[in-house]
Amino acid sequence: MxxxxxxxxxxxxxxxxxxxxxxxxxxxxxxxxxxxxxxxxxxxxxxxxxxxxxxxxxxxxxxxxxxxxxxxxxxxxxxxxxxxxxxxxxxxxxxxxxxxxxxxxxxxxxxxxxxxxCRRPAIATMLPFDAPALLLDVGATVSCRPQDLLNFAILGGVFARKYLDISDPRVGLINVGEEPGKGDDLAKEAHRLLAGSDYVRFAGNVEGREISRGVADVLVTDGFTGNVVLKTAEGVAREILGMVRGAVTATAATKLAGAVLRPRLLSLRDRVDPENYGGSFLLxxxxxxxxxxxxxxxxxxxxxxxxxxxxxxxxxxxxxxxxxxxxxxxxxxxx
Amino acid sequence: MxxxxxxxxxxxxxxxxxxxxxxxxxxxxxxxxxxxxxxxxxxxxxxxxxxxxxxxxxxxxxxxxxxxxxxxxxxxxxxxxxxxxxxxxxxxxxxxxxxxxxxxxxxxxxxxxxxxxCRRPAIATMLPFDAPALLLDVGATVSCRPQDLLNFAILGGVFARKYLDISDPRVGLINVGEEPGKGDDLAKEAHRLLAGSDYVRFAGNVEGREISRGVADVLVTDGFTGNVVLKTAEGVAREILGMVRGAVTATAATKLAGAVLRPRLLSLRDRVDPENYGGSFLLxxxxxxxxxxxxxxxxxxxxxxxxxxxxxxxxxxxxxxxxxxxxxxxxxxxx
Incomplete structure (x- = not known):
């Protein structure tokens, strides 16, 4: 290439x-x-x-x-x-x-x-958890129509096959509940399109607390929600790791204990480092x-x-x- | 009472x-x-x-x-x-x-x-970080109008004064960027209303990665975004703490080191425990x-x-x- x-x-x-x-x-x-x-x-x-x-x-x-x-x-x-x-x-x-x-x-x-x-493009980013998932859109198109989310599912699916080597990627729709009737008008109509498409292996709605759990390989949402989700996930991960660092460096005794744990904590930090993927794809x-x-x-x-x-x-x-x-x-x- | x-x-x-x-x-x-x-x-x-x-x-x-x-x-x-x-x-x-x-x-x-x-109610939840913030709406009203977000700012402000003892709470608007022109139509118009209100101490737009950083006491958004943000924050916090637990319990040596750190790690876990607040308020x-x-x-x-x-x-x-x-x-x- x-x-x-x-x-x-x-x-x-x-x-x-x-x-x-x-x-x-x-x-x-x-x-x-x-x-x-x-x-x-x-x-x-x-x-x-x-x-x-x-x-x-x-x-x-x-x-x-x-x-x-x-x-x-x-x-x-x-x-x-x-x-x-x-x-x-x-x-x-x-x-x-x-x-x-x-x-x-x-x-x-x-x-x-x-x-x-493709009416509108999407930015796709890997969420860096032990069960990674491709999230799109994270900010290219803040106002989406239902058809845009179907397009994002198709684009994300093709990308996951080529780039992530997942032969039949599962696509989830970010939503406020698991049941099909949940969400705003956009989410409800997108759910209908995704569930009805032969070109999407639809895994249903995915709530915020499930995004790090490997329930889908590709997560679609509008660019407003996706941007906020991505930055919230990054911010909270950084915040918690900072608190762990604070606990480890609190006293001489905890520092000594921390030295034993250090390689594992560093590897943990590396596992959730956005730099693992080095960037986002514009699809x-x-x-x-x-x-x-x-x-x-x-x-x-x-x-x-x-x-x-x-x-x-x-x-x-x-x-x-x-x-x-x-x-x-x-x-x-x-x- | x-x-x-x-x-x-x-x-x-x-x-x-x-x-x-x-x-x-x-x-x-x-x-x-x-x-x-x-x-x-x-x-x-x-x-x-x-x-x-x-x-x-x-x-x-x-x-x-x-x-x-x-x-x-x-x-x-x-x-x-x-x-x-x-x-x-x-x-x-x-x-x-x-x-x-x-x-x-x-x-x-x-x-x-x-x-x-009050056309529509909001559910308000404390985000349990070292710099706590009240987030609303987290799911009562998934489709909001700009005026709803101004109402949420007022409701959250009154609540923060009474319940959180903050005399002049700062209100932030969840958005995809800091500048006033960012976001979808809802966010742009809500920004205008909030910035123009004498009844809101407006702190401007707040990005996802700032929600845990104490830049505002009250964070307003529509119920769709707020629900996803809250659950993402909870899910990621749980995920990272699980990874830390995995690191600590990996071997006999790390367990020994973990015993020294245990009280501090438990207190860290308690600090981000949603049960600290025991529930959400319907405003x-x-x-x-x-x-x-x-x-x-x-x-x-x-x-x-x-x-x-x-x-x-x-x-x-x-x-x-x-x-x-x-x-x-x-x-x-x-x-």
């Missing part, structure tokens, strides 16, 4: 982005990584770089606080715009950026383009797009690129085909 | 409910607790009961799976119906039930009645209504009743006055 990497986006760009990309390239000898950004900034960091790494010139970044669409129009040579345009032109199959999420989404929509049959566009965390370090960038390369190409094609089939069935049922 | 307690509702009724009520009554000598349920079931459990505990006859319960409104109509003598009717008749100022949440909400709406100016009705957890044990029931009694009476009156004033201002601004 050929991947364009926005070398200038993110709090720790370019150092951590370039370091992560180089580490990934060393492990991905059959794939190609193209770093996008000011050549004079990036070149000096490529001493001893493997042969499958190259540079593409770009000028400037779209910052966190800026209006994404307006900035992309004003700065067509910015790193995220160039990285996205390479996907559209077929030079690469995927792009990665740890810069402004809004800029990545706008670049994907405006420069790469949506899949046919519903004509290519693979990975949005890194703004504070991604080399390890996160490396993990994201490795995962991306392993998932192989064809995500857009497979998704478009499944969307069409599923929508055909909904229309057929309605006749 | 006089409190009617549904002695038959909940997984552990009547034993744990009665035990919790008796424990609370012993600490609340100036208050009165009336246990509502079959006399022949409850009387034998009242040996050595303090003088401020009495019994009111009721027959039958509304079960978890039943349609609440229909069951209440079919069984007007059920324990939750009798407990609610006592509030309406002025015999008690508050009722507590650990039975079906739907039945408690329906009993409060149909038998106690809504406050003037927006003409009395104080506490909804216990279905699996509440004596400690939770006791805590709920103590908290209720300490908050004092007048919640409904104060809330109604503030709602009227806040709505008056919105109308004035619109002219």
């Amino acid at each position: 050929r991947i364009s990497v926005d070398a200038l986006g993110g709090d720790n760009a370019p150092d951590e982005i370039v370091a992560g990309a180089l580490a990934a390239a060393r492990r991905l000898s059959g794939d190609e990584i193209i770093l996008v950004g000011d050549e004079e900034v990036i070149r000096p960091r490529l001493i001893d770089a493997p042969a499958n790494v190259s540079v593409r010139e770009a000028r400037g970044v779209v910052g966190m606080g800026e209006d994404p669409a307006a900035s992309l129009r004003a700065r067509p040579a910015s790193s995220v715009a160039v990285a996205a345009r390479m996907v559209r032109e077929g030079e690469t199959e995927a792009f990665f950026s740890a810069g402004s999420t809004g800029a990545s989404v706008a670049a994907a929509l405006l420069l790469v383009g949506r899949l046919k049959g 519903g566009v004509r290519g693979s797009v990975v949005i890194g965390h703004g504070n991604s370090r080399a390890r996160g960038v490396e993990n994201a690129l490795i995962g991306l390369a392993r998932s192989g190409s064809g995500l857009a094609e497979d998704s478009e085909r499944e969307l069409a089939a599923a929508q055909q069935q909904v229309k057929g049922d309605a006749v | 006089r409190i009617s307690v549904d002695a038959l509702g909940g997984d552990n009724a009547p034993d744990e409910i009665v035990a919790g009520a008796l424990a609370a009554a012993r600490r609340l000598s100036g208050d009165e607790i009336i246990l509502v349920g079959d006399e022949e079931v409850i009387r034998p459990r009242l040996i050595d009961a303090p003088a401020n505990v009495s019994v009111r006859e009721a027959r039958g319960v509304v079960g978890m799976g039943e349609d609440p409104a229909a069951s209440l109509r079919a069984r007007p003598a059920s324990s939750v119906a009798v407990a609610a009717r006592m509030v309406r008749e002025g015999e008690t100022e508050a009722f507590f039930s650990a039975g079906s949440t739907g039945a408690s909400v329906a009993a409060a709406l149909l038998l106690v009645g809504r406050l003037k100016g 927006g009705v003409r009395g104080s209504v506490v909804i216990g957890h279905g699996n509440s044990r004596a400690r939770g029931v006791e805590n709920a009743l103590i908290g209720l009694a300490r908050s004092g009476s007048g919640l409904a009156e104060d809330s109604e006055r503030e709602l009227a004033a806040a709505q008056q201002q919105v109308k004035g601004d619109a002219v």
Whole structure:
């Protein structure tokens, strides 16, 4: 796979982005990584770089606080715009950026383009628990229609097969109760569409307290709820781990005991670290797009690129085909 | 305060409910607790009961799976119906039930009645972190209008002053970003109403990862989002604590180390235990209504009743006055 990497986006760009990309390239000898950004900034960091790494010139970044669409129009040579345009032109199959999420989404929509049959895209993120699940949408589309949630189920299902190697992923609908009649109008109607689709292995409604329990491989919801769920889960995990750290470091005796437990507690912390996956996927566009965390370090960038390369190409094609089939069935049922 | 307690509702009724009520009554000598349920079931459990505990006859319960409104109509003598009717008749100022949440909400709406100016009620729950916050709505009203969220802010603010002893509570709006323009239509318009109200000390938008960080005393959102947030927070906390337990009990050496840390880890677990507050408050009705957890044990029931009694009476009156004033201002601004 050929991947364009926005070398200038993110709090720790370019150092951590370039370091992560180089580490990934060393492990991905059959794939190609193209770093996008000011050549004079990036070149000096490529001493001893493997042969499958190259540079593409770009000028400037779209910052966190800026209006994404307006900035992309004003700065067509910015790193995220160039990285996205390479996907559209077929030079690469995927792009990665740890810069402004809004800029990545706008670049994907405006420069790469949506899949046919996909009104709105979704950002999909792995919830990092012992029983991981793919949650979407976590913020690309805050106001959804029921059909959007069916589309997200299809997109998430295709992604889970390719990227997570789950042959027949179970899809759950985030809701306030398990019974089919629960929820607001969106959830009720989405439940009906999901339950009726031959293209979704529907596991029913999933309540907030079940999201970490492995009851589904893919969890769909609107971008407002998904964003709040994801950030709540991250915030609470961090809060509890902080309390555990406080308990361990309280006294000399607990510190001694903590030293024995330290390797296991660190591994626990690593298991729930969002950097394990290194980023989120934007689904519903004509290519693979990975949005890194703004504070991604080399390890996160490396993990994201490795995962991306392993998932192989064809995500857009497979998704478009499944969307069409599923929508055909909904229309057929309605006749 | 006089409190009617549904002695038959909940997984552990009547034993744990009665035990919790008796424990609370012993600490609340100036208050009165009336246990509502079959006399022949409850009387034998009242040996050595303090003088401020009495019994009111009721027959039958509304079960978890039943349609609440229909069951209440079919069984007007059920324990939750009798407990609610006592509030309406002025015999008690508050009722507590650990039975079906739907039945408690329906009993409060149909038998106690809504406050003037309150289109829809909200269930308010304390998020049990080191920096606790009151979250509402967690499920009474899954589809909200912007004005409902302003009402929730008023109701939560009055409650925080009386029940949590916070003289000027800060109110945050759950949203997908900090900036005012973020969110779906509901969140955007609610932000405008909250920012413009003289009756709300508005702290702005609060993202999911901030809910445990003490940035606001009261967090408002619609009942769909609030329910998912609450259950996600509870689920993740339980998940992480389970992983910590796994680390501590892994080997003989870690168990030994764990023994040193045990008191602190147990206290940590207790700090985030939902039973600390023993239940949720239904706000927006003409009395104080506490909804216990279905699996509440004596400690939770006791805590709920103590908290209720300490908050004092007048919640409904104060809330109604503030709602009227806040709505008056919105109308004035619109002219």
